Amino acid sequence: MKKLISTFVFALTGIVSAFSAEVINVVTDNTQLVMRVKDDGRLYQTYLGERLSPVVELSALDMPRTNVTSSVFRGNEVYPVIGTEDFYDAPFEIRHADGNCSSVLKYVNHRQQPINGGTETVVTLRDEVYPVTVVLHYLAYERENVISQYAEISHQEKGRVYIVRYGSSMLYFEADEYYLTGFSADWAKEMVMSNQQLQFGKKIIDSRLGSRAADFAQPFFELGIGGQVSENHGTVLMGTIAWTGNFRFTFEVDHDNELRVISGINPDASTYLLPRGEVFRTPEFIFTLSQNGVGQGSRNFQRWALNHSLYKADEERMTLLNNWENTHFDFDEPKLAALFGEAKNLGVDLFLLDDGWFGNKYPRSNDRAGLGDWQVTREKLPNGVPYMVKTANESGVEFGIWIEPEMVNPKSELAEKHPDWILRQPNRETYYFRHQLVLDLSNPQVQDHVFGVVDNLMTENPRLKFMKWDCNSPITNIYSHYLKENQGNLYVDYVRGLYKVLDRVQQKYPDLYIMMCSGGGARCDFKALRYFTEFWCSDNTDPVERLFIQWGFSQFMPAKAMCSHVTNWNRRASVKFRVDVCFPYKLGFDIDLKSLSPQDLEYCQMAIREYNRLKPLIYAPDLYRLVSPYDGNHCVMERVSDDRAHALVYAYDIHPRFSEQILPTRLQGLDADAQYEVREILLQPGRKSSLSYDGKTFSGDYLMKIGLKVLSGSDMSSRILELKKM
Ligand code: GLA
Numbered sequence: 001m002k003k004l005i006s007t008f009v010f011a012l013t014g015i016v017s018a019f020s021a022e023v024i025n026v027v028t029d030n031t032q033l034v035m036r037v038k039d040d041g042r043l044y045q046t047y048l049g050e051r052l053s054p055v056v057e058l059s060a061l062d063m064p065r066t067n068v069t070s071s072v073f074r075g076n077e078v079y080p081v082i083g084t085e086d087f088y089d090a091p092f093e094i095r096h097a098d099g100n101c102s103s104v105l106k107y108v109n110h111r112q113q114p115i116n117g118g119t120e121t122v123v124t125l126r127d128e129v130y131p132v133t134v135v136l137h138y139l140a141y142e143r144e145n146v147i148s149q150y151a152e153i154s155h156q157e158k159g160r161v162y163i164v165r166y167g168s169s170m171l172y173f174e175a176d177e178y179y180l181t182g183f184s185a186d187w188a189k190e191m192v193m194s195n196q197q198l199q200f201g202k203k204i205i206d207s208r209l210g211s212r213a214a215d216f217a218q219p220f221f222e223l224g225i226g227g228q229v230s231e232n233h234g235t236v237l238m239g240t241i242a243w244t245g246n247f248r249f250t251f252e253v254d255h256d257n258e259l260r261v262i263s264g265i266n267p268d269a270s271t272y273l274l275p276r277g278e279v280f281r282t283p284e285f286i287f288t289l290s291q292n293g294v295g296q297g298s299r300n301f302q303r304w305a306l307n308h309s310l311y312k313a314d315e316e317r318m319t320l321l322n323n324w325e326n327t328h329f330d331f332d333e334p335k336l337a338a339l340f341g342e343a344k345n346l347g348v349d350l351f352l353l354d355d356g357w358f359g360n361k362y363p364r365s366n367d368r369a370g371l372g373d374w375q376v377t378r379e380k381l382p383n384g385v386p387y388m389v390k391t392a393n394e395s396g397v398e399f400g401i402w403i404e405p406e407m408v409n410p411k412s413e414l415a416e417k418h419p420d421w422i423l424r425q426p427n428r429e430t431y432y433f434r435h436q437l438v439l440d441l442s443n444p445q446v447q448d449h450v451f452g453v454v455d456n457l458m459t460e461n462p463r464l465k466f467m468k469w470d471c472n473s474p475i476t477n478i479y480s481h482y483l484k485e486n487q488g489n490l491y492v493d494y495v496r497g498l499y500k501v502l503d504r505v506q507q508k509y510p511d512l513y514i515m516m517c518s519g520g521g522a523r524c525d526f527k528a529l530r531y532f533t534e535f536w537c538s539d540n541t542d543p544v545e546r547l548f549i550q551w552g553f554s555q556f557m558p559a560k561a562m563c564s565h566v567t568n569w570n571r572r573a574s575v576k577f578r579v580d581v582c583f584p585y586k587l588g589f590d591i592d593l594k595s596l597s598p599q600d601l602e603y604c605q606m607a608i609r610e611y612n613r614l615k616p617l618i619y620a621p622d623l624y625r626l627v628s629p630y631d632g633n634h635c636v637m638e639r640v641s642d643d644r645a646h647a648l649v650y651a652y653d654i655h656p657r658f659s660e661q662i663l664p665t666r667l668q669g670l671d672a673d674a675q676y677e678v679r680e681i682l683l684q685p686g687r688k689s690s691l692s693y694d695g696k697t698f699s700g701d702y703l704m705k706i707g708l709k710v711l712s713g714s715d716m717s718s719r720i721l722e723l724k725k726m
Helices: 058-062 293-309 333-346 384-395 413-417 444-460 487-508 543-553 575-582 598-618 700-705
Strands: 023-027 031-037 043-050 092-095 105-115 118-127 132-141 146-155 162-174 178-184 192-197 201-206 217-225 235-241 247-253 258-265 285-290 320-322 350-353 398-403 466-469 513-516 534-536 562-566 586-589 622-627 634-640 646-653 675-681 697-699 717-725
Touching: 023 118, 023 132, 043 162, 043 285, 092 146, 105 132, 132 293, 146 162, 146 293, 162 235, 162 285, 178 247, 192 543, 201 217, 217 247, 235 247, 235 258, 235 293, 285 293, 293 622, 320 333, 333 350, 333 384, 333 598, 350 466, 384 398, 384 444, 398 444, 444 487, 543 562, 543 575, 562 575, 575 598, 575 646, 575 717, 586 598, 598 646, 675 700, 697 700
Parallel strands: 320 350, 320 586, 350 398, 398 466, 466 513, 513 534, 534 562, 562 586
Antiparallel strands: 023 031, 031 043, 092 162, 105 118, 118 132, 132 146, 146 285, 162 258, 178 192, 178 217, 201 247, 217 235, 235 285, 247 258, 622 634, 634 646, 646 717, 675 697, 675 717
């Protein structure tokens, strides 16, 4: 068994002088990627790992691998192609106009320029035989230790040129063991974490769902390099793809136990016709390489998202009352008006009207009809949306509304009027998902229609503050009437069409907040979150299930973006437990408030006041996951402010065993030399904390080395503690 656990990767062709070749460094505070041009004019990865000290003997990075047993050339080329002397999987394949499908990409030049919070490295590669150019971009965010990478592909050939594979990134690792954590999903079962060792051969995590793309596989992974990783230990590559469509991560361990990781759009059924002169920009593959386990990686991602990625990251988020779980499709004006009053009384900022407000010829009274007809149902809401907005505002809350503009029910006026706008096979049986079909967003007319759904609502109701943009169906019948013989472009152009619409929405309505939803959390990527202010993690709002789902999303996502609503799912759990599970994220309510006892309502009102007081801390990037629900019957997390002066501890007992021994939980991320006052907050009305240490002061050192007994050992119970530096 080899004892090599470094992430160094040595190129086989170590004969080139370090001094004659071009060396490109992409660095963050803790991570370094070194690439260099070898004698053959091609670009190779020579190092990816912990940042090296400034004086590096670069030639050392070119040493031949000691453990290579075969004579097969394997150079670790940065953007390898299909059809050369490298025989493993590659991110790039192009079919030239003459049918030749080979290419060799040679280094042309590179430049580096500052970007907000980091440095961008741009490397141009070109084929010397065919006029094909690939420009690689690396955005290195120094403080967050996040690197984002994408490629721009273009050609100047006459005739039809197809790109067959067009990955965003290729990375190489050499270690004796690799462990992969993936995130599988289904409706109401998002972000299920599973871990496996990678051994010889390929492991692929991908999606082919098109629109509701992350329904079965979510676009994230954690890769332990050199061994298993835990929250605080081990080298881990955490990666995601910023793409709201089909994606693919390929992990290939070769015959010498070297690992290649290819990330990008899933090229299946997507051989893409690339017109001459057009630049095909791949989505960004975003990664962090933590030497201190996944906890540090999550903090890197959350900080990066808040500093550089999430839409309106520096703005507030609104607490809300949604009516979906309460009324479903069954509501009218008086019912809603009463709910506005209840929302105000609860103390939330906004009322969100869900599905069921539209359609006249085919009213949307269930999910079988009306989708696509975005006119208010006159029978239900005779005074229209303007009256709803006005009444909500008069009650003292903002108004938001649900839309699902990419979709259509066959039973709708839209489907009758524009059958050619629907993705559907012309010559085969049609398959439905939730009785609906997907509109063809590759078609500019459809893009106008989808934009029009938002535009019409906003024109009529300029005071609309919020939308919930849903997407309940994958593409079930892949055929576009618009694209005709270029069907290979559909999956990609669908997503690009969506982005074009969202660009227009963002430009015209910069004050609008939009929640991304996809039958729960089947859309949850960082590109979409450049347009959406938040996303719905799951339709599953059972608090126990949510602890797991939110644990999964917290690996990558900032709290501010993760919508978490208190509902009546799992009435066996107390209202306090249900609220406390939602409290660490973007808090909302989707519950019949009349079903609550006066004490429970009072608890919710107090929780919202506390939430408003603590928002900056709740949304801070430094999350420490202390006890995993995957490990047993408990879950504990801690959120710490940037200056380490303020922290929250969230502690949940799920189903503890009888007379289980409860040990203190050691905190993390505090200032060891500081003193902290510890107080239990979110106490039920009239109750006092039962904690002996409530209100007492401890040193950070004590809290991190000895800890506090925060768990109670009672079924489905919770405690939230606030720590303040004295
Ligand atoms: C999806 C969403 C729900 C709700 C319904 C409405 O399932 O995830 O929250 O909006 O659609 O039909």
